Amino acid sequence: MQKTAAILAIGDELLSGRTRDANMHYLAGWLTERGVELKEARVVGDDSDDIGAALNALRGKYDYVFTSGGIGPTHDDITVDAIAAALGVSVIEHPRAAAMIRHYYSKRDIEVTPARLRMARTPEGAHLIENPVSGAPGVRIENIFVMAGVPRIFQAMLNAIEGEIERGAVIHARAATAPNLPESMLADQLREIQGALKGVSLGSYPIDGDEKGVTVVARSMDEAVATSAIEAVCAAMRALGVDPRLEDRR
Template identity: 50%
Template sequence: MTRTVTAAVLLIGDELLSGRTRDINLQQIGQFLAPVGIDVAEARVVRDDRDQIVDALNTLRAAHDYVFTTGGIGPTHDDITADCVAAAFGVSIDIRDDALAILEEWYAKSDADLTDARRRMARIPDGASLIANPVTGAPGFQLENVFVMAGVPKIMRGMLEDVAGRLEGGTETQSVTVPAEELREGDIAAALGEIQQDFESVSLGSYPYFNDDGTRGVNIVARSRDADALHEAEAALRRLVDARGRSAS
């Protein structure tokens, strides 16, 4: 039997909504989770606003098996994610000895001062377990099904390595792409809808492309946890494209 496990990603930061920072964390998390059979089913972007973060977090953690947050755990005044997570779970938060010890060792090695601002990064909600940060030392943390990580992509990606062993995945989703060169979505829309009705366990999507040389077409993507159904759907899609006079090689 197939098992569906879902995750949500909560991207936190004014800089994302203003366009000053381009997010790639969602893509990295999705690529990291797919091979272990966890689907990113929802993503939200919120400001550095306490009420928005708490509301979004409580909604997402109730709806999905896992939630991954990025951003807002640094040393500055607008890094409020840890406090918001504590508020969402109704627990206290303070500097924790094990997190502080990690920072003390890290900054001693780098010959930098552990300032009061940097000490803020050792504030961890009660009951949370730490997530190792191999890039800059300052840990993230896990509280129940919520994983709280840095917003800087390189740091976030490093933290995921410590998260991997804590995840229970489902059946991996497989996908195939059938190219339909020189066809438009309107050329295949009706037939594609009929194929979708025939294969309820397969998700079908059509994605137009336009090349610089003037050529165009549609990539039809089929995704499913049922390998047999996916194979049959792929054959139906190739017959559809062939019938329209374009090879799906």
């Protein structure tokens, strides 16, 4: 049985158009490679009630919830407080987090200010997630991983929790691209192949770049089924006079 997951990205800057979120897409690929199914993503602003409502909706529904953003040293970093409030626990200064932050800055001859120590605050009962990039740790509490918004730190924190994620069967994916073929030309054939084969999911994605055309992806827990499905798709593409390009990809 595959585990399920959701991500909650937090930050006004994501909703104002200032910043384009990168963590959702990275996490999606990372989880897929580990056989964990990302089922839902949400983005909310720096608002404690909005964060809490989204978190409470997601944490009961999925095996893992990842948050990104709002755990830095400034006044607009409210994720830890919002999560503690949503869980009904208090916020403490985590002794080991404080030690990690003191160690990180002292080693670099930088003063350990109260603002920096703010990053040692965690919901009571939390475990820490190592941050090799910039010292201040992330936090795990229950099934929630509270991580940084800066993509390089988010990714480093994912590495750090590798062992805490239960891997599942990886879905086998095969893709075939038909250059210059409008996807509507293939619609009937795809519906038929989808109906005839069990345990496969066919996705059809129009390409709208310099090259036009369509990519069809067959996904299955059974590698042989994914392969037969994509072979049937390729045959349908060839029958329409195009030469499909094959790829192994999600």
